[in-house]
Amino acid sequence: MVKRLGITGGIGSGKTTVCRIFRVLGVPVFVADTVARQLMNGDPAIHDAINAIVGKDLYLSGELDRKELAKIIFNRPELLRMVNAVVHPAVLRMFDRWAERSDAPYVIMEAAILFEARADELVDRVATISAPVEERIARVMGRNDLSREEVIRRINNQLEDEEREDQSYYVINNADNEMIIPEILKIHEDMLRLAERDR
16 A cells, blocks of 8 residues: 655645655645645535534635635634534545555655644654744745734644654754755655555
């Protein structure tokens, strides 16, 4: 069976950059956030569930009003948990099917909330990407239309880096002055050895 590596890290830690390098190495990457977004837009049962949770229609334009959803749920942790409980199981089922069809030695699931969604139970090993909070805030503000306060709120809704690192097999330090490619190559070689060993 194909081996599975989970890649996680808080918002702005650099998961996308790290996964881009793995893709160059020929490793298929499943981006959980992208799939979740597709399901939230395209699955009628998920539409209905989200509207019921927030108590209003967030699909007036035909697509989910993500900004409005974020505004509602990031201040109310219980609603965030309820939305995640609707979306995560569907994403994990899709990952399972996707991974089973792969003929690569190993595949990657990239997920910001890998542990919170219990996706770590579906992978063989987890790599956490860590970066200093101030760098993460600057990165997110630079690419998204979010205020410093909004970014901090999102960071506070995720696990602390230390909690992720404690549960991970690998840790990549992605501070601006760190060289991450040697770390990624080490993990790649290690995963290939694991796949070869269990063939």
